[in-house]
Amino acid sequence: MAVAVMTESAVVGKWTAAPGAHEIVTGEARYCPDIRLPGMLCGKLLYSPYARARIVKLDVSKAREMPGVIATITHADIPGENSYLYAEPDQPLLVVDEVRFQGDAVAAVAAVDEQTADAALAAIDVEYEELPGIFDPLEAMQPGADQILPGHDNVMMSQMYRTGNVDAAIASADVVIENVYRTQWAEQAFLETEGGVGLVDANGGITVYSSCQAPHRDRMQIARALRMPESMVRVITPYIGGAFGAKDEAHVQIHAGLLAHAAQRPVHLIRERRESILTHVKRHPMTIECTTAATAKGELLAVKARVIADAGPYTNSTHEVLGRTGEFIGGPYKVPNLEVEKIGVRTNNPICGAFRGFGAPQAAFVCESQMDDLARKLGMDPLEIRLLNGVDTGTKMYTGVVLREASAMKASLDRAAEMIEWDKRDQFERKPASHLRRGWGIATILKGTGLGRSLLDHAGVVLEMHRDGSVVLQSSAADMGQGIITVMAQLAAERLGVDMSAIRVIRADTSRSPDAGPTCASRQTMVSGNAVIRAADEIRDTLLTLAVRKTKIEKDRLDLRAGRLTVDGKPHEMSVNDLALRAANWGYPLHAESLVHFEYPDDAPPGDYRFSQEVFQFCTQVAQVLVDCETGQVTVERLIAVHDAGKMINPGGVYGQIEGGVAQGIGYALTEELLVEEGLTKNPSLENYVIPMAFDIPEIEMEVLEIPEPFGAPLGAKGIAEAPIIPTAPAIRNAIYDAIDKPLYELPMTAERVLAVS
Amino acid sequence: MAEMDIKLNVNGTQQEVSANPDKTLLYLLRDNLGLTGTKDGCSSGDCGACVVMLDGRPVNSCMVLAAQVEGSTVLTIEGLAENGNLHPVQRTFGETWAFQCGFCTPGMLISCYALLESNDDPTREEILTAIAGNFCRCTGYQGVVKAVQQAAAELRAANGGGGND
Numbered sequence: 041m042a043v044a045v046m047t048e049s050a051v052v053g054k055w056t057a058a059p060g061a062h063e064i065v066t067g068e069a070r071y072c073p074d075i076r077l078p079g080m081l082c083g084k085l086l087y088s089p090y091a092r093a094r095i096v097k098l099d100v101s102k103a104r105e106m107p108g109v110i111a112t113i114t115h116a117d118i119p120g121e122n123s124y125l126y127a128e129p130d131q132p133l134l135v136v137d138e139v140r141f142q143g144d145a146v147a148a149v150a151a152v153d154e155q156t157a158d159a160a161l162a163a164i165d166v167e168y169e170e171l172p173g174i175f176d177p178l179e180a181m182q183p184g185a186d187q188i189l190p191g192h193d194n195v196m197m198s199q200m201y202r203t204g205n206v207d208a209a210i211a212s213a214d215v216v217i218e219n220v221y222r223t224q225w226a227e228q229a230f231l232e233t234e235g236g237v238g239l240v241d242a243n244g245g246i247t248v249y250s251s252c253q254a255p256h257r258d259r260m261q262i263a264r265a266l267r268m269p270e271s272m273v274r275v276i277t278p279y280i281g282g283a284f285g286a287k288d289e290a291h292v293q294i295h296a297g298l299l300a301h302a303a304q305r306p307v308h309l310i311r312e313r314r315e316s317i318l319t320h321v322k323r324h325p326m327t328i329e330c331t332t333a334a335t336a337k338g339e340l341l342a343v344k345a346r347v348i349a350d351a352g353p354y355t356n357s358t359h360e361v362l363g364r365t366g367e368f369i370g371g372p373y374k375v376p377n378l379e380v381e382k383i384g385v386r387t388n389n390p391i392c393g394a395f396r397g398f399g400a401p402q403a404a405f406v407c408e409s410q411m412d413d414l415a416r417k418l419g420m421d422p423l424e425i426r427l428l429n430g431v432d433t434g435t436k437m438y439t440g441v442v443l444r445e446a447s448a449m450k451a452s453l454d455r456a457a458e459m460i461e462w463d464k465r466d467q468f469e470r471k472p473a474s475h476l477r478r479g480w481g482i483a484t485i486l487k488g489t490g491l492g493r494s495l496l497d498h499a500g501v502v503l504e505m506h507r508d509g510s511v512v513l514q515s516s517a518a519d520m521g522q523g524i525i526t527v528m529a530q531l532a533a534e535r536l537g538v539d540m541s542a543i544r545v546i547r548a549d550t551s552r553s554p555d556a557g558p559t560c561a562s563r564q565t566m567v568s569g570n571a572v573i574r575a576a577d578e579i580r581d582t583l584l585t586l587a588v589r590k591t592k593i594e595k596d597r598l599d600l601r602a603g604r605l606t607v608d609g610k611p612h613e614m615s616v617n618d619l620a621l622r623a624a625n626w627g628y629p630l631h632a633e634s635l636v637h638f639e640y641p642d643d644a645p646p647g648d649y650r651f652s653q654e655v656f657q658f659c660t661q662v663a664q665v666l667v668d669c670e671t672g673q674v675t676v677e678r679l680i681a682v683h684d685a686g687k688m689i690n691p692g693g694v695y696g697q698i699e700g701g702v703a704q705g706i707g708y709a710l711t712e713e714l715l716v717e718e719g720l721t722k723n724p725s726l727e728n729y730v731i732p733m734a735f736d737i738p739e740i741e742m743e744v745l746e747i748p749e750p751f752g753a754p755l756g757a758k759g760i761a762e763a764p765i766i767p768t769a770p771a772i773r774n775a776i777y778d779a780i781d782k783p784l785y786e787l788p789m790t791a792e793r794v795l796a797v798s
Numbered sequence: 799m800a801e802m803d804i805k806l807n808v809n810g811t812q813q814e815v816s817a818n819p820d821k822t823l824l825y826l827l828r829d830n831l832g833l834t835g836t837k838d839g840c841s842s843g844d845c846g847a848c849v850v851m852l853d854g855r856p857v858n859s860c861m862v863l864a865a866q867v868e869g870s871t872v873l874t875i876e877g878l879a880e881n882g883n884l885h886p887v888q889r890t891f892g893e894t895w896a897f898q899c900g901f902c903t904p905g906m907l908i909s910c911y912a913l914l915e916s917n918d919d920p921t922r923e924e925i926l927t928a929i930a931g932n933f934c935r936c937t938g939y940q941g942v943v944k945a946v947q948q949a950a951a952e953l954r955a956a957n958g959g960g961g962n963d
Contacts, residue, residue, distance in 0.1 A: 061892030064900035065884065067835020067875035071901060074834035229935050231839045231847055231901040281837075281901030282935050313840040521899025521936050692895035699938035700898065726844035726933065734926045734939040 050601050051533045052689050052755060056540055058526045060279065069279040072235030072251045073310045080237070081110055081150040083299045083309035084157040085292070086164055087318070088139035088146060091719025092173035092388040095137055099165040100147055106163060108156040111303035112149045118298060120267030124354075125260070126289050130189060131354035131391070133265060133294055139168070140188060140353035141388055142720055143319030150299040150307045173388035173719050177327075177350045180385050188353050188386040196351060197359050197384040201366055201649060203438050204377030209342035213333035217413045221330065221406045222786040225714040225721075226323035227729055228395050230520075232281020234320060235310040236293030238300030245272035246301055250293040251280050253518045254558035255548040261290050262297040273297070277548040283520035284704075285394030286320045288560050289356060317724035321356055321393030322714060324349040326365065326402045332410040338418050338425045342377035343370045343438075345406065351384045352391035358384040361392070363651055364399035364488070370438050371407035372449045372486040372658060373429040378438040388719045394560060396701070397762045400487050401708060401769060405787060408483040408770030412777060422482050422774065423457050431486070440648025444751050446486075448658035448684030451745055453484055456660040456682040459741060465664075470779075475670045478677070479779025483767035484660040488653025489562045489759035490638045495651060497638035499567035500554030501528070503575040504631045505583075507624035509538060509603075509617030513545045514553035517568040522761050523693030524564040528572045530689055531754060535576035536583075537600025537616050554635065562657065562759025563638070565689060569754035571636040578632035583619045586628060590614065639752055655751050657763035659683040661702070663771040667779045672795030674710055674776060680741045683763060686749035687756035698742050698764045705768020707732045713788050806870045808833070809877025819865035823857075824848045826864050827874060835875040835904050839933065846932035849905035850874045856912040858931070875904035878911060886956075887911060887949035896945040898936035906932045910946045918953050920946060 063069040100112045115122050115134040122136070123129040135144045147164050151157035174180045180194040188194055210216055237249040246266060250258050255275040263273040280287070292309045299307040311319065326349045333342040347365050351358040362382040369380050415425040430449045436442050457463070465480045472478060491497040502514040513532055519525040529543040536542075546553065556568050580600060587605050588595050597608050605612040605619065623630050640654055664678035681702050685694045711730040715722040723729050748756030769787060777783045782797040801816045808831060815830040822841075827833040827850070839847035841860050848859040851873035878885045887910050890896070897903045906929060913920055913928035920928070925946045929939065 055893075057892035058895075060900070062884075064897060064903050065875075065888040065891050065907060066879060067833070067904050069900055070834070071837075073838060074828075076832070076834070231845065231899065231933065231935055232837070233839075279901075280899060282899040284935070313842070521897070521901075523898065693898075696895045696898050696937055696941065699940055700936045703938035704935070725842060726840045727842065731933065731935070733931075733933060734929050734942075737938045739922075739940060740938050 049534055051530045051540055053687065053691065055691050056526065056530065058523060059529050059545055060525065071232050071279045071281050072237055072249055073232065075237045075249055075278065075308065077239060077306040080306040080308050081152060081303055082154045082157045083148060083150045083296060083307040084161055085145040085295060086147040086161045087142065088144055088168060090139055090168055090170050091142050092171045093139045093168035094171055095135065095139065095146065095166065096169050097165065097167035098146060102163040102165065103149060103160040106160055108152040109160045110150050110152070110305060111299050112147065112160060113298060113302050114147045117302060118265055121264045124290050125264060126356055127359065128355035130192070131356065141391055143391060148295050148299055150303045175387055175389055175719055177348055177385035177387055180387050188388060194386045195383060196355055196386055197362065197382065199382045202379045206342045206344045206377045206379040209377040210331060210333040210344065213341050214336035215334050215414065215417050217332045217410055217417060219330055219410065219413065219785055221328045221409065223326050223402045223405060224787050225325050225390060225716060226395060226708055226712050227317055227714055228284040228286040229726065229729065229731055230282030230284055230286065233311040233313055233316040234287060234291035236296030237306060237308050238296035239306040240300055240304055245274065246297045247274040247276065248293050248297045249276050249278055251287060252277060252293060253283050253288040253520060253560060255516050255518060255550050256555040257558060258290055258293055259550045262294050265294050265298060266301055274549065274551040277518050280518060280520040284396045285398065285560065287520065288394045288558055289321055291320055313726060314724045317729065318721055322390050323395035324351065324358070324361055324392040328402065328406045330406050330410055332414055334414055336418070338420050338428055340373055340375050340429045343375050344379045345369045346381045348383045348385060350387050350389055350392065352389050353386050354391055356391055356393040358392065361394065361399040365403045367439055367649055367652060368400045368403040368487065369407060371404065372431050372484060374431060374435055375438045389716055390714065390721060396704065397765050398561065400762070401766050404483065404485045404766045405770050405773065408767065409773055409785065412774040413783060423453060423462055426453055426482070426484055439652045441652045441654065443656065445747060445749055446656065446658065448745050448747050449484065449486065452658055452660040452682040452684060455743060455745065456482070456662045456680050459680045459743065460662045460664065460678065475668055477667045477669060477779040478664065479667070479775045479777065480662065480664050481771045481774025481778055482660065482662045483771035483774060485763065485767045486656045486658050487763045487766055489566060489655040489657060490653050491561050491563060492651035492653045493640040497557065497563065497567065498635060499556035499571045500633065500635040501568065501571040501575050502553060502633045503532060503572070503579060505536065505579050505620050507621050509542060509620040511536060511538065511543045513543055513572065515545065515556055515568055516548040516550065516553040517556040517564045518548055518559040520559065522697060523690055524559065524568060526693055527565050527569055527689045531569055531572045532576045535573060535580050538603055554633065562761040565757050565759055566655065566753055567636055567638050569689065569757060570752070571634045573754050574634035574636060575632035579630045582623060582628050582630060583616065586619050586622050587614065655749055655758050657684060657759060659763045659767060661767040661771045663775040665772060665775040665779055667776055667794060667798065669780065669798050672791035672798065674789065674794060676706055676738050676772060678741065679738050681764060682743045682745065683760065684745045684747050685760045686753055686758035687746055688744060689755070689757050694744055694760050695742055697760045699740050701764020702740050702768050703732055703737050705765045706737060708765065708787065709769035709772040710788050711790060802865065804864055804868050806867050806872060808872045809874060817864045819863060821864040822860050823862040823864065823867055824859040827859065833874050833876050837901055837904055839901065846909065847902050847905045849908045849932065851908060851912060856909050875907060878907065885911060886952040887914060887945060890945040890948040894941040894944040894948065896937065896941035902932060902934045906934065906942060910942065913946065914950060914953060918950050920950060
């Protein structure tokens, strides 16, 4: 029997700086706007000043004749498909005959410098016939309403999901809570605006540097727009300055490829801030009617909801976002009867799509507000009603999914309550001044990880150890700052027994690294993490085989750790580098490629929620607020966030995701709102779209529960990225209710709205 | 508009550039001098990604015109390390995860550097004041506060000042 090998990890779970930290703090990190190439042109797009208009005339001849203008393109110049090809091919890259929202582009130019490009845009002769737009989803839903997209119903989706008998349950209930909620258009506001740099390769293909979340999907989209085989298109992601969902869809990278192809020169296409806010997808504004029914003891009997989402004119990810709203509308609770109707409507308003949380923040605002309203009506404590109805490991959800590990639901509630001293909150001053009111609010959620059942959800990596023991890891998992590169480097270092500094991660390059799918749905730690482990274990096995050959010691007594071979946990004289050199000399390849599929069980009976996820993030947040009844101003005094991350691989990243998500959640709760009138955004700037700055965010009190995830996880880890933004708004809403004794049903809870009810 | 010749000192090196007088200092640095470390987040003075030291004060370089910087001294993120040695706050930024995507970092670091130049023991409030104009969408600024406090402690220790750690 071999002596037990040390199991304490050497790298995983330890605080470590990100591999790119040095480049970032010295200014050496290159993002799309920083790329400079010889002969590079400035690309620009021309947008319509109207939300809806017919194009009567589009004449680019004057622009084409201008000195210094190298390429001018309209829809007629696109060699292949004139479509973003995201979910449905209904959004044109360049408009053909009708502008359907303020972000539709009609032409693109590439010129020697910015001034010339601006002059070229001004020289394009476009005659519009403004059309009456449809800006109210309810109006768009009316039978006989003018079709936003000819041949397509304005109701782009209308789905009902039912389990149990909701109406009978409501009829038999002791208490019924019925409310209508409204949420706003919200802006991702990543600090690096969307950008792409296109260039023509030596072989006539196109390379695009792209600030994106899904490099391989970009490649497909660019190839099809150019009518080129994908083998001729290469997408590289440099450093990415944030994304939060809005860089999952393509933005300007396809246009950068088209312009480079037309100009046969490199083209730099970077959106300005105003342009960025006017064009990319927003978080869907939703109107949600919700009825919650319970017994007199507070046991949930039914949830019935009708969700109407304003999608803007094009499909984008509305089906998927609304799918998640429906999947989480009942929250982390045992709901025996549930009915949710999800309606996505086309309008001439801003286009909506992915934003961190992907439909779940709207659902949580409704669900967690309903729970507090229910608790009040029953005279119950908000914590008690949540613990009473909360899910457990083994609970069969209203979606049909059986939760494999859900102990964090109640554990996070208990711990958050303990941290804020929930039971003692009445000992604090509730009315510190005649105009001030203090209150406490709690919210708890679950959020799935991974793309979901019935969908392709995979990632691959290529890993190679060189003769000197240094390692190159190639992956197409986009790191927009959330930290997947650190996670992958840690996992590789752990399994190969080397220091983090030995691992060099090459950022996504579709000509070198295999597809890792999109970086979204908090999925990369699980899929790409597993791919790294699989590849690293192959190399590790080769190294250990060589070690056996040299030392004649059985393999199960050997390990690789801190750069050395170990025997029964004790360092041996041979280093990992010695083994790597031996492998090179003896012809053992230290090269491994892996492809990992997120395996979903296929035992879901028909009628279950089709795209349900299998791994869930649980978390609880508690807000303590101070409301100024004279101004309506809400100050978040304390914010407790208790999150389950499974096993933490990269603590800096995990705490960073929680802190940053909460900060975004505070903005979503209190101030962030795009003001849209007749389809036009009135506040497209970082000055007027109000995002919390350093002084607006309290010192967030975080705790991470490490409950190992049993399902397909690398070392028990799971995703963390989306959950933190989700419970913040309802926790603050419930705290305001507690403070001023008046409920709010609309986001954001601006000073004006608070003042109106207080 | 006729270009003008502008002399200025950037990161310790005397430079002479020709630029339109209405070009911003931000793009003078990025385009004329190839110093792309300083970032453009909004071009309207709202985000602080472009903060540089101008004659000893932190400024939004997108709000300063080329015509205003004749004879000035500028320090950018590229000039913060001395002889290849990182300034303590550059190192602690990495250690505390004071950034995620890193796009706000050049401006944020310069704001923090400016604070540390005049205050080697800043409180949380003083740090928040120093970065009040620096927008970060990824974090909640807690790593920044930690990084500045750690760097301040190192600076005090290095200066032999009365550090209490």
